[in-house]
Amino acid sequence: MEQIVLDHVVKEYIVAKKKKGMLGALVNLFHSEKIRVEAVKDISCTIEKGEIVGYIGPNGAGKSTTIKMMSGIMHPTSGSILVNGLSPQKNRKEVVKNLGVVFGQRTQLYWDLRLGETFELLKRIYRLPEEQYQRTLEELRNVLGLDQFMDIPVRQLSLGQRMRGELAAAMLHEPGILFLDEPTIGLDIDAKQAIRDFILEMNRKKKTTVILTSHDLDDVMKLCTRLIVINKGVIVEDGPIDEIVSRMATYRMLILEVAEPVQEVSCDQVEVMKIEGRKIWCKFDHHAHTAAEVIHALGEEMKIVDLSVREPDVEDAISNIYHS
Ligand SMILES: Nc1ncnc2c1ncn2[C@@H]1O[C@H](COP(=O)(O)OP(=O)(O)OP(=O)(O)O)[C@@H](O)[C@H]1O
Ligand SMILES: [Mg+2]
Missing domain, CATH: 3.30.70 (Alpha-Beta Plaits)
Structure with a gap:
């Protein structure tokens, strides 16, 4: 079943071109020159239920931009995106119900709350039935080894501990799709392994579809069966990982x-x-x-x-x- 469909998706950012120096700063105040950055030039692809896709490419290729559009955080300049048959922009609420998103570079947890309190809050935000919440939380606590961290405020967690918390938060409402943008960045071997095991477990047990961005090719090799490689805003390779590796x-x-x-x-x-x-x-x-x-x-x-x-x-x- 086609779960995510991108059809000629384009994203341009309009950025102010800053003039340098004191005089430049003054000029900028009155009329700043605008330039267009084509972050995503023309992307079309389809992702099926249960796939684990590595979405990779060099810095600035347009990966995070694509993920932000697929999760409804940003609007494409043109082209269309469908997630479970719905537009993440027009039907944001519906789409988000079935989506978990983790940005390794940015926390989505509440800095001052304890991890356990964060989950309680998310339960209310997603209006999860108590029984479902308890069951899922129990499972996530086990798979991610969260028990020691539940009563610690998020700001006191180490990066690896926090990342496990991020994953649990993203999966608490049992979404069918998980977008992971550099989930293992800066983590040690054990933490990386825990996160990889978790992704595989979710995929195996619940057929969770995973789109994973990572510069760690070990992640990609261990988790993904399919690679989509993007460079300068366009897809340059899309296919089974083994095939791409042996051909290239x-x-x-x-x-x-x-x-x-x-x-x-x-x-x-x-x-x-x-x-x-x-x-x-x-x-x-x-x-x-x-x-x-x-x-x-x-x-x-x-x-x-x-x-x-x-x-x-x-x-x-x-x-x-x-x-x-
Ligand atoms: N909010 C923004 N405003 C303006 N330009 C942006 C913005 N976000 C990203 N860009 C530009 O769009 C291009 C693609 O950025 P994007 O973050 O999608 O790349 P990426 O593939 O995720 O790279 P990385 O591997 O470094 O995370 C880059 O040239 C970047 O400078
Ligand atoms: Mg990025």
Whole structure:
């Protein structure tokens, strides 16, 4: 079932172009020049119920802007968005009932309330029946390990503790869709893992649809089956993650240790990245040559004592896309 549909969505920001210096500041007071920033240029895509989609791209690509439009916080300049068949702009209340949103960069919790009080408040805001609230809260407390933090004011929580609280707050009303904009930013390994486990658990148990933005490609690899890559406001890749990675990362790395130090490598099947004494890092196009061919060719030239071949990873693929 199509759950989210974006059709030629465009978002322009109008920003004041500031003139520099004292005189400039004075001029700005009277007539500031306006310029347009096309944050999202033309985005169309469909997301199905139960998918976990990695929405990734370099800084400034337009990811957060898209998420803000999908969650109804911002209006697109043109184009249309449907979430469960409704417009998040025109039917904000209806849409929000089925939406959980977390912005890793910005808290949505109440700074001075204890975490437990925050949840109580959200219960009233969402008008959740007591029984449903207790059941969901219990579950979230367990999955996110919130018990020790319930009586602590939000402002005293560490970043990782707070982020667990943010996720619980976003899921308290059991939304079918979760938008996560950098939910693991600044977190340590354990906190990241807890959040990843939580996302997978929600998706498995409740078929929660998840759109995840992250610069941590580990998050993306561990959670998502589909990637949408955006660059400069347009989608440059959309498909199964494995497919994108294997298509984009055509190279494999070969790391060799040789018996005698070498200055250069003449084998034309490889591109040398780095030589340090008896260690050589090179890469080869694995669509053109097999690893065995390359190793054989290199073996003619030098005595190899140890080697390892590194598979293309998502990082190689992504950096290829960002730079193409
Ligand atoms: N409120 C705003 N007013 C004006 N311009 C904005 C505003 N918010 C974002 N922009 C601009 O729109 C573009 C896209 O920003 P956006 O925050 O969507 O990027 P992003 O993909 O989320 O990047 P990041 O990975 O850094 O979070 C950027 O050029 C940014 O400067
Ligand atoms: Mg962003």
